[in-house]
Amino acid sequence: MSLVCAISNEVPEHACVSPVSNHVFERRLIEKYIAENGTDPTNGQPLSEEQLIDIKVSHPIRPKPPSSTSIPAILKSLQDEWDAVMLHSFTLRQQLQTTRQELSHALYQHDAACRVIARLTKEVTAAREALATLKPQAGLAVPQTVPTSQPTAVGAGEPMEMGEQVGMTPDIIQKLQDKATVLTTERKKRGKTVPEELVRSEDLSKYRQVASHAGIHSASIPGILALDLCPSDTSKVLTGGSDKNVVVFDKNAEHIIATLKGHAKRVTSVVYHPSQSVVFSASPDTTIRIWSVPSQSCVQVVRAHEGPVTGLSLHATGDYLLSASEDQYWAFSDVQTGRILTKVTDETAGCALTCAQFHPDGLIFGTGTLDSQIKIWDLKERTNVANFPGHSGPITTIAFSENGYYLATAADDSSVKLWDLRKLKNFKTIQLDDHYEVKSLIFDQSGTYLAIGGTDIRIYMCKQWSEVLSFTEHGGVVTGVAFGQHAQFLTSTGMDRSLRFYSL
DSSP states (O other): OOOOTTOOOOOOSSSEOOOOTOOOEEEEEEEEEEEHBBBBBBTBBBOOGGOOOOOOOOOOOOOGGGGSSSSHHHHHHHHHHHHHHHHHHHHHHHHHHHHHHHHHHHHHHHHHHHHHHHHHHHHHHHHHHHHHHHHHHHHHHOOOOOOSSSSSSSOOBBBOOSSHHHHHOOHHHHHHHHHHHHHHHHHHHHOOOTTTTTTOOHHHHEEEEEEEOOOSSSSSSOOOEEEEEEEEEEEEEEETTSSSSEEEEEEETTTTEEEEEESSSOOOOEEEEESSSSEEOOOSSSOEEEEEEETTEEEEEOOOOOEEEEEEETTTTTTTTEEEETTEEEEEETTOOOEEEEEEOTTTTTTOOOEEEEEETTSEEEEEETTSSSEEETTTTEEEEEOOOOOOOOOEEEOOOOTTSSSEEEEEEEEEEEETTTTEEEEEEEOOOTTTTTEEEEEEEEESSEEEEEESSSEETTTTEEEEEEOOOOOOOOOEEEEOGGSOOOEEETTTSSSEEEEE
């Protein structure tokens, strides 16, 4: 009885047996198998070369196959194999050539399709921009623009006239004074009483994220840069994004009311009109646009600046708009006509403005500068009446409290400073973590809470200035934060392209 290799089914030249399976193997074959797999080929159990047991048998004499017994037969066998190899090689070359031709055709079609898509995308974008430009011209008179040429040099704090029709008339000044008188009287009547509907601090501390919306702005250029709520209906949310769009979103229905397109660059400031379905937006493209929400169209383009517009604030009358720019000027414009009533700079400072905000009464306002200064201006006199130094780095945001006494400011120094407008001094500094970025400050409508948005969101109790709660849900820097009516909810936007809501 002869031994047979369990792998090749032939008589082995160097037989060995596996103690794991008791099968006989050709030593050369089993060693290769163990080197690759490390197991016995029959049952899969671990096996090493050292475990193999050699079998001593007399070397068998293998009979030669009949076809290999003569030289002509061997030559015939080699010739047949050569012919088969040549035929197979020819077939492979043919298949390779066919595959190359098909691949070349597919690549050409893909390239042509990409060019067509790019051309169509460009045409659609151009058509949308043309439509956005034509709509206001079709429905309304074109707003008068400011001449690009600068007038002769003016003194510090003096208005820069932009045309014969521009100016602060006595009627406008009287209108501003009357509104301020009414607002001051209402504030005195309210006194220090807090609205009964206002959420208490112990309930506010229990707020959690209840909704997040990431699809209202384009994903190709991520980032929501500006946020505002409609004062008369805080369920209507206004946002401006890096995608150059302004979006009006309904919190309750959870859907977009309007997407407003027309800016040539990102939208950095937005304001919602308190009593009309009108919104305002500003951009580094140097324009301020006034939009009608129902018609989703631009009704006015205010060209008050020659540099990027960095700040936007609506006067309490709802008829006038304050804007600040990197061109070092602030401008006061009429919302109805789009005309610039006055435009002022402080030439002694000669520094770009980074933000602007009206005082609740509307007779004074604040601006932040690139060189860390907060300037308070008298609107009627158009003069700089106070300066608040103390920050380091560009001023990023300012906010007046509804009580009319407090001003909160932030800069690139990881701190928030509180100023008393009666004593004109800094009475509190909230020092934040190192490298903390502050992008948004806002008081609630009662002046009870202060929200800080930046690296995260933090809510402080005014007067005690103690932290009530914080949120870290955003995946990027928080660019905007706002309170709902009576602080019933909180909303925020960020560079992660999301709009988030927080409540009980």
